[in-house]
Amino acid sequence: MTNAPPQGSTAEPQLKKVLGRWDTLAIGVGAMIGFGWVVLTGDWITTAGAFGASLAMVVGGAVMAVVGLTYAELCAAMPKAGGEHNYLLRAMGARWSFIGSWAIVGGYITIVAFEAVALPKTALYLFPELNQIKLWDIAGSEVYLTWALVGVLGGLVITAINIRGIKTAGVVQTFVVLFLFAIGAVLLFGSFTGGSTATMEPFFNNGVAGFFGVMIIVPFMFVGFDVIPQSAEECDIPPRRIGKYVIISVLIATAWYVMVILATSSGMGPAALAESDLATADAMGALFGSDLMAKVLISGGIAGILTSWNSLLMGASRLLYAMAASGMLPAWFAKLHPKYRTPVNALLFIGGLSVLAPFFGSAMLGWLVDSGSPSIVIAYLLVGVAFLILRRREPNMERPLRIGGKGNFGQAIGVLSVLFCLALISLYMPGMPAAIGFEPWMLFGAWWLLGFMFVARIPRGIEPGIHAEEELLARLAMRKNAKAAVFPEAVAERREEPATPENSKEGNHV
Numbered sequence: 001m002t003n004a005p006p007q008g009s010t011a012e013p014q015l016k017k018v019l020g021r022w023d024t025l026a027i028g029v030g031a032m033i034g035f036g037w038v039v040l041t042g043d044w045i046t047t048a049g050a051f052g053a054s055l056a057m058v059v060g061g062a063v064m065a066v067v068g069l070t071y072a073e074l075c076a077a078m079p080k081a082g083g084e085h086n087y088l089l090r091a092m093g094a095r096w097s098f099i100g101s102w103a104i105v106g107g108y109i110t111i112v113a114f115e116a117v118a119l120p121k122t123a124l125y126l127f128p129e130l131n132q133i134k135l136w137d138i139a140g141s142e143v144y145l146t147w148a149l150v151g152v153l154g155g156l157v158i159t160a161i162n163i164r165g166i167k168t169a170g171v172v173q174t175f176v177v178l179f180l181f182a183i184g185a186v187l188l189f190g191s192f193t194g195g196s197t198a199t200m201e202p203f204f205n206n207g208v209a210g211f212f213g214v215m216i217i218v219p220f221m222f223v224g225f226d227v228i229p230q231s232a233e234e235c236d237i238p239p240r241r242i243g244k245y246v247i248i249s250v251l252i253a254t255a256w257y258v259m260v261i262l263a264t265s266s267g268m269g270p271a272a273l274a275e276s277d278l279a280t281a282d283a284m285g286a287l288f289g290s291d292l293m294a295k296v297l298i299s300g301g302i303a304g305i306l307t308s309w310n311s312l313l314m315g316a317s318r319l320l321y322a323m324a325a326s327g328m329l330p331a332w333f334a335k336l337h338p339k340y341r342t343p344v345n346a347l348l349f350i351g352g353l354s355v356l357a358p359f360f361g362s363a364m365l366g367w368l369v370d371s372g373s374p375s376i377v378i379a380y381l382l383v384g385v386a387f388l389i390l391r392r393r394e395p396n397m398e399r400p401l402r403i404g405g406k407g408n409f410g411q412a413i414g415v416l417s418v419l420f421c422l423a424l425i426s427l428y429m430p431g432m433p434a435a436i437g438f439e440p441w442m443l444f445g446a447w448w449l450l451g452f453m454f455v456a457r458i459p460r461g462i463e464p465g466i467h468a469e470e471e472l473l474a475r476l477a478m479r480k481n482a483k484a485a486v487f488p489e490a491v492a493e494r495r496e497e498p499a500t501p502e503n504s505k506e507g508n509h510v
Contacts, residue, residue, distance in 0.1 A: 019235045024228060024242065026174040027314065028249030030307030031224025033180060034111065035118040037260045038301035040217065042268075042279025048210035050265035051203035054258045056211050060218030061254025063420045067380045068225050068250045069403045070387040070417050073410070075229040076243035076401035082322025083229030083315075084383055089326070091386035091393075093464040094472045095455055098328050100386075101319050102451040104379035107223055108316035110372030110443075112350060113357035115309035120150035121362050122301050125278055139439070141361030151358030158309050159351030162317065165340045173310050176303045183300030184256065187263050187280070190287035195266025205270070216427050219373045219380070221257065224308065225249045226379075227315035243401035263287075313350055320346035326469050327476040328458060370428075370440035375447065377424045384417035389464075 019027070044053040074087045084104055088097035124130045124147065133145035161172055206213065228235075228246050235242050260280060267283035268276070276282045281301065285294030321343035324333035337344040390397060391411055404410030428436050459475040462468055 019231060019237070021237050021241065021245070022174050023171065024231075024235050024237060025245050025249060026177045026307075027231060027311050028225045028228045028245060029252050030173050030177045030180075030304075031227045031311030031315070032222050032249065032253035032308070033177075033256055033304050034115060034224075034308030035122065035301055035305045036217070036221055037257060037304065038122070038278055038280045038298070039118070041260055041264045042273035042276050044214045044217075044261060045265050045279070046270050046274050047206060047213040049202050049205035049270075050200040050262060052205055052210050053214050053261045056214035056218070057221075057254060057257045057261065060215055060222065061250060061257070063424070064218065064222040064225070065247060065250045065254075066413060066420060067384065067417045068246045069413050070384050071226055071229055072243035072246040073399055073401055073403045074383065074387060074390070075232055075246060076239040077397060077399045079229075079232035079235065079239045079242055080322075081230065081233040081318045083226060083232065083319065084379055085319060085322040085326070087386045087390075088382055089464065089468045089472075090466060091389040091464055092382070093468060094326075094328070094458050094462045095460075096382065096464075097326075097468075098323065098455055098458055099451070100379050100382040101323050101328075102448075102454070103375040103382070104226065105316050105319050105323075106444075106447045106451075107219075107372040107376035107379065108227075108312045108319070109350060109353060110368045110375075111220070111223060111312050112309060112316065112354045114368040114372075115305045115312075116151040116155050116354040116357040117360070117362060117368070119154045119302070119305050119309075120147045120358055122278075122298055122305065123147075123150045125281065125298055126295055135359070138361040139363035141363035143359060143361040148358040152355050154305075154309070155351055155354040155357075158306070158313060159347055159354070161310065162313055162347050162351075163337060163340060163342055163344055165342055173307055176307050176310075180300050180303040180307065183297060183303065184259065186293075187284055187287075187297060187300075188259055190284060190293070191263035191266045194287040194289070195263065197266065199267065199269040200262070200265040202270070212427060215424075216373070219376045219424060222250065222253060223372075223376050224311055224315075225253070227311045230315035230318040233318075238400070240400040309354075313347065313354070316350050317343045317346035320349070327473050329454060367437075367439045367443060370436035371443035371447075374425060374428050374436075374444060377421050377428075381418060381421035381425070384414055384421060387417070388414040 041053075044056070047053065048056055071083075075083065078086045078090070080086045082101070085097055085101040088100045120130070130150070131142070131144040131147050135143045135145055135148070137143070204210070225246050228242060228249065232239070232242050264273070264280045264283040267287040268279065272282070272286075273279045278298065278301070281294045281297040284297035285291050287293070320329060320333045321336075323329045324331055324346070333343070333346045333349070335345045336342065388411060391414065402410065404413050426432065459472070459479070462471050462475065
């Protein structure tokens with residue numbers, strides 16, 4: 001929600017509306033198509049079979065499309081930076097808004113860190129002598145300085161691009177996504193000309209357990225369509241179209257994953273795939289009978305890393321910015337760059353985490369996938385609940401894109417979204433066939449322990465609604481003034497240091 005700055009304050013410039021339709025679509029699609037399709041496709045095929053894995057992706061894509069429909073309506077109605085933050089604040093109040101926002105930020109950060117580790121892992125495939133100057137071992141993974149520095153360099157470049165402006169990041173995203181699709185077209189051509197249905201057998205493997213073994217990865221593989229709502233305030237297109245692009249991006253990602261699974265399985269059988277570290281690249285080489293073509297595919301994998309990394313850094317920084325502008329996080333995160341008008345401190349914080357990630361080694365890849373997925377689904381669940389609440393409580397709210405028309409079909413979509421998310425969450429629980437391990441739960445728990453420290457600072461009793469943000473900021477200001485009255489000397493020492501965005505020119509209300 002956007003609030004006017006207080007009278008007499010000097011507000012910094014707001015976020016720029018510079019993203020066109022292709023930039024917006026590329027941000028959503030590129031966020032979803034990261035690196036997982038290069039390194040994980042072999043596991044999907046051996047787990048469920050070529051058709052079983054494809055079916056899991058189609059079903060998963062349908063689930064994400066239902067979730068995306070709730071986002072599409074809310075995004076069109078509230079095209080403001082921060083996405084979930086705004087929807088939950090209006091529907092459920094400040095604390096639930098923080099929980100949903102913190103959940104999706106956690107998911108985004110795990111994927112940004114994942115890409116920072118995936119980049120040197122991919123580079124090692126192209127440059128086998130990359131590992132020089134061993135540093136240490138972590139969980140059986142050897143970490144080399146030169147290997148880690150590739151990820152560090154990637155983190156610095158992606159962060160710098162985002163600081164220079166979302167338009168620059170959007171243009172880079174569009175060109176890299178087009179290159180990625182060109183590589184996909186070559187893989188598909190190779191499947192038709194050099195592939196065989198015989199290598200795809202068995203079409204189904206491990207029955208229901210195999211199907212759900214692939215389904216468990218769906219939230220991680222499809223996260224990213226929700227980056228479009230995060231950057232909605234910077235989109236220079238009608239709100240209705242922004243909402244439609246959310247759904248279109250999910251459909252494109254679903255088609256991509258199914259294509260990759262079928263093409264890869266047509267080039268290599270399950271036994272060969274099980275022994276491959278980068279199955280899709282090896283399958284590309286087998287389809288064309290050339291190691292060079294495998295390296296061409298790897299270049300597409302690097303493109304996927306960069307698009308996902310770029311989009312999710314963009315989304316996470318906008319959420320931190322929105323939360324800080326509402327007083328939920330320190331005002332430091334709401335600072336905009338004086339020239340480029342990007343949330344520079346939020347970008348530096350997340351970029352800094354990505355620079356550190358490679359030093360924990362490639363064992364981190366699996367942990368990050370598993371630890372981020374539950375948080376992502378929690379956010380999707382809460383957005384579905386917010387969708388239902390707003391449909392019932394504010395039936396006349398302006399909705400440029402009304403999902404399901406004026407009847408009850410839209411509410412049925414919201415109920416389905418909530419039920420699907422509950423089902424996905426159950427898959428991560430101990431005792432389930434696809435339960436996640438101890439290390440991912442530790443990372444998950446550490447993130448939420450930090451989050452609950454911030455939740456405790458948010459005043460109770462703030463009513464949800466269109467003015468929830470104003471009430472939150474007013475209550476925080478009252479608390480600050482009360483503290484000033486009790487501890488005047490301590491407050492005077494920090495009088496030049498703004499405590500909330502309301503009295504800081506560095507904080508902008510979202």
